[in-house]
Amino acid sequence: MIAAPQRACAALGKGGCYVLCIFRWVEKLLAIEINPLNEFVRAVERARVAADAYVNMADILMGDFTGGSWVVLKAGDGADSAGRPYDLPLSYQCKFGELEIDRYEVEGETEGHFVLPDGWDPYGESRAVRDGRLVSKRIFRRVA
Numbered sequence: 001m002i003a004a005p006q007r008a009c010a011a012l013g014k015g016g017c018y019v020l021c022i023f024r025w026v027e028k029l030l031a032i033e034i035n036p037l038n039e040f041v042r043a044v045e046r047a048r049v050a051a052d053a054y055v056n057m058a059d060i061l062m063g064d065f066t067g068g069s070w071v072v073l074k075a076g077d078g079a080d081s082a083g084r085p086y087d088l089p090l091s092y093q094c095k096f097g098e099l100e101i102d103r104y105e106v107e108g109e110t111e112g113h114f115v116l117p118d119g120w121d122p123y124g125e126s127r128a129v130r131d132g133r134l135v136s137k138r139i140f141r142r143v144a
Helices: 005-015 017-030 036-045 058-066 127-131
Strands: 070-076 099-105 112-115 133-142
Touching (some): 005 017, 017 036, 017 058, 017 112, 058 133, 112 133
Antiparallel strands (some): 099 112
């Protein structure tokens, strides 16, 4: 059994939307079903994801599953939360082979929520998608 499974579940429930979206893309790409709790714990052990579910290495995490190398670009208007300009405009449309994860925010709130562009929401029907707006995208591009 996973050590401290309840703690891992709490972290995934509170802040795991981005990592869960990555796992969902893996399932779609590889036509497999994975256990998100087990994979989350493994990703934490490998330092791809922090214990609070903050994704440190999205590109490497994707590569762990696919065997390839990826780069993750941010699309948005203006600057990201660290004050850096986005790599691509928010209007960017994925090219063949690229994967997209969308980030929504509710006006006046600092926490966002990640979903897939096909409508898959790791929370089900999240308030951020219902009442918020698309503020940025993560574009996964295979480089090798």
